[in-house]
Amino acid sequence: MRLKAIIRYDGTFFSGYQVQPKGRTVQGVIEKVLTKMHKGNHVRVTGSGRTDKGVHALGQVIHFDTELEIPPENWLRALNTMLPDDLEFVSITDVPDDFHVRYDVSEKEYRYYILNSKEKDLFRRHYTHFVKGDLDLGAMSKASQHFLGSHDFTSFCSANNDVKADKVRTITDIAIEQEEENIILRVKGTGFLYNMVRIIVGTLIDIGLGNREPEEIIEIIAARDRSKASKTAPPQGLYLWEVSYNKKSTERSPSDEMN
Amino acid sequence: MRLKAIIRYDGTFFSGYQVQPKGRTVQGVIEKVLTKMHKGNHVRVTGSGRTDKGVHALGQVIHFDTELEIPPENWLRALNTMLPDDLEFVSITDVPDDFHVRYDVSEKEYRYYILNSKEKDLFRRHYTHFVKGDLDLGAMSKASQHFLGSHDFTSFCSANNDVKADKVRTITDIAIEQEEENIILRVKGTGFLYNMVRIIVGTLIDIGLGNREPEEIIEIIAARDRSKASKTAPPQGLYLWEVSYNKKSTERSPSDEMN
Numbered sequence: 001m002r003l004k005a006i007i008r009y010d011g012t013f014f015s016g017y018q019v020q021p022k023g024r025t026v027q028g029v030i031e032k033v034l035t036k037m038h039k040g041n042h043v044r045v046t047g048s049g050r051t052d053k054g055v056h057a058l059g060q061v062i063h064f065d066t067e068l069e070i071p072p073e074n075w076l077r078a079l080n081t082m083l084p085d086d087l088e089f090v091s092i093t094d095v096p097d098d099f100h101v102r103y104d105v106s107e108k109e110y111r112y113y114i115l116n117s118k119e120k121d122l123f124r125r126h127y128t129h130f131v132k133g134d135l136d137l138g139a140m141s142k143a144s145q146h147f148l149g150s151h152d153f154t155s156f157c158s159a160n161n162d163v164k165a166d167k168v169r170t171i172t173d174i175a176i177e178q179e180e181e182n183i184i185l186r187v188k189g190t191g192f193l194y195n196m197v198r199i200i201v202g203t204l205i206d207i208g209l210g211n212r213e214p215e216e217i218i219e220i221i222a223a224r225d226r227s228k229a230s231k232t233a234p235p236q237g238l239y240l241w242e243v244s245y246n247k248k249s250t251e252r253s254p255s256d257e258m259n
Numbered sequence: 260m261r262l263k264a265i266i267r268y269d270g271t272f273f274s275g276y277q278v279q280p281k282g283r284t285v286q287g288v289i290e291k292v293l294t295k296m297h298k299g300n301h302v303r304v305t306g307s308g309r310t311d312k313g314v315h316a317l318g319q320v321i322h323f324d325t326e327l328e329i330p331p332e333n334w335l336r337a338l339n340t341m342l343p344d345d346l347e348f349v350s351i352t353d354v355p356d357d358f359h360v361r362y363d364v365s366e367k368e369y370r371y372y373i374l375n376s377k378e379k380d381l382f383r384r385h386y387t388h389f390v391k392g393d394l395d396l397g398a399m400s401k402a403s404q405h406f407l408g409s410h411d412f413t414s415f416c417s418a419n420n421d422v423k424a425d426k427v428r429t430i431t432d433i434a435i436e437q438e439e440e441n442i443i444l445r446v447k448g449t450g451f452l453y454n455m456v457r458i459i460v461g462t463l464i465d466i467g468l469g470n471r472e473p474e475e476i477i478e479i480i481a482a483r484d485r486s487k488a489s490k491t492a493p494p495q496g497l498y499l500w501e502v503s504y505n506k507k508s509t510e511r512s513p514s515d516e517m518n
Contacts, residue, residue, distance in 0.1 A: 008381050056382070085384055122267050123315070123386055125344055 003075070004063045004095040004250060010056055010086040011235065012126040017051045017060070026051075026060070026087060033082045034064060048101045048108070048243045052195075054235030056127070059090075059109075059242040063101040095250050104249040107172060109188045109241040110197045112233065114205070117181040128182065129201075129237035135208035137178055143207045143214035144174045144185070146221070147200060154224035156200055157193035158232065167193060167224075176204070183208075186241070199226075201233035262334070263322045263354040263509060269345040270315040270494065271385040277309045285310075285319070285346060292341045293323060307360045307367070307502045311454075313494030315386070318349075318368075318501040322360040354509050363508040366431060368447045368500040369456045371492065373464070376440040387441065388460075388496035394467035396437055402466045402473035403433045403444070405480070406459060413483035415459055416452035417491065426452060426483075435463070442467075445500070458485075460492035 007030070015023030019031070027045050034043035048061045070078070075092045083089070115121055115128040116135045150170040157167055173188040185201055203220065206212045212230070220228045266289070274282030278290070286304050293302035307320045329337070334351045342348070374380055374387040375394045409429040416426055432447040444460055462479065465471045471489070479487045 010381055010384075086381065088379075088381055120347075122269055122345065122347055125269075127382055 001067070002063055002065050002095050002097050002099055003072075003092055004061060004099060004101065005092040006090040007060050007062060008058050008088050008090055009060065010126070011051060011054050012056075013086060014053065016053045016055070017047055017049075017057075023053075026057075027062075029084065029087055030062065033079060034066075036082070037078065038066070038068065046101050048105055049192075049240075051238075051240055052235050054126070055238045055240065056236075057240040060240050061101050061243040061245075063095065063099065065097075093250070099245075099249050101243075104245050105191070105243055106246050107188055107190055107244040108192060109186065109244075110192070111187075111239045111241045112185040112197060112201045113237045113239070114183040114185075114201075115181055116183050126236050129234050131183075131205055131209075133209050135183055135205065136210060137176060137183065137208070139210070139214050140183075140204045140208040141176045143204055143217050144176055144200075146214070146217035147171045147174050147187075151221050152224055153193050153196055153221070155220050155226055155229045156196045156203075157226065158195040158199070159226050169193060169196070195232050198233045198235070198238060199229050201237070203230040205233065206230040260326070261322055261324050261354050261356050261358055262331075262351055263320060263358060263360060264351040265349040266319050266321060267317050267347050267349055268315065268319065269385070270310060270313050272345060273312065275310060275312045275314070276306055276316075276319070285316075286321075288343065288346055289321065292338060293325075295341070296337065297325070297327065305360050307364055308451075308499075310497075310499055311494050313385070314497045314499065315495075316499040319499050320360050320502040320504075322354065322358060324356075352509070358504075358508050360502075363504050364450070364502055365505050366447055366449055366503040367451060368445065368503075369451070370446075370498045370500045371444040371456060371460045372496045372498070373442040373444075373460075374440055375442050385495050388493050390442075390464055390468075392468050394442055394464065395469060396435060396442065396467070398469075398473050399442075399463045399467040400435045402463055402476050403435055403459075405473070405476035406430045406433055406446075410480050411483055412452050412455055412480070414479050414485055414488045415455045415462075416485065417454040417458070418485050428452060428455070454491050457492045457494070457497060458488050460496070462489040464492060465489040 009026055013024065014026050017026045019025050019027045027047060030045050031043060043064055045062050045064045051057055072092045076089050079089045113128040115124060115130045120130045148171050150168055152167050153169050154167040169189055169191050171187060171189045175186050177184050187197060207214055268285055272283065273285050276285045278284050278286045286306060289304050290302060294300065302323055304321050304323045310316055331351045335348055338348045372387040374383060374389045379389045407430050409427055411426050412428050413426040428448055428450050430446060430448045434445050436443050446456060466473055
């Protein structure tokens, strides 16, 4: 049986989502707990995508296969009892065996929280990115609209070796809002490149501070050159907010249910 | 020269304010940095009072003596550069040599944050106390008024060996407010016993949940018996908000300034 779960985590003390030789990871912590529940038989967990060290998630989605016959609500209670307090399962449902949490994604939403105030907030240092100077929301909002649609986002992707990989991605919605001293970027797309949201945010901050013009986004995208965009914004302001799937991929057909 | 400083800290990763043989403490971290600035000569720091492991402070006050001739604004920059990111100096001023940060306190304010919602908030687990059931704000508010004035607060003090010490304290102001899903207790007094605010909060929560009646506060106070009050509320919701001093104790007289 394949199970799909929505999970939340505070990324502060994880070395990112994906298992790695050293460091505490989200995947590693979940696999350890699941393996314990399966009497030592290793359970492999697949995520909708990676998040970096310090990046948070309110709606990360994972899947795993199990032969245990436990009702979903009991799964939730059992897992949350065993998991540490910076990681929790929000929901768990059974899905068709061919559902894939990464391949079947239809859309992802990220949000980025900027604290734009005169003073740092010690208590939010792990949860927002503090920017001191006054940000011009209008300029940032205007600039953000240039990201909409399908573009080659090479300029907004951390350099990696795989130069031949397709860097075209589609942004379906982007908005910047202010809530008291917080400036929040919401961005939805069918997929994102490595560090793409954080480089977009870094560039929008430069525009908000008046260091660059909103129209420069058009040139930066066209250049397909990472060095043309601004600095990558730090991880602590970033939240993987929601991952969406086509309904049909997550619904078990009558025949599936007879398995 | 005696300096008075207002400091803020996130208590999550401190084993409390006061230096102890093991564990990272607020006083310990500050003394280490000051001692480094004084070329290895140990600088002793005195606080307005202790805070426990996990308790936060927005307005803790300390004093220390120094022979370094550094303008206050440079002190601030130097210290904040050397301190870790969960501890900061908000202000630093010179005071008369006979000013004492603990003996000269005129009033202290604590606040306690309760998250009263259907679901826990992973991202605020270190900064609020989560209470699931609906709290009756009216009952809590009514109950809180019985704490006003001078009382023997033995029932609201964690048991300790010093049974003969005077347990009479004066609460000058107490209020309970709701801000969205947060219920905030503000309490001011001339002094507080060990765990006094957290036992008051624990008892008010019991009243808010309907487990006890507001009028019971009168009997609990009169009993002078810790076992009559409710459980101590956990530390993460508590903030030492402000410590006040009589103006004369913090103002240097003309003759002091000539020292």
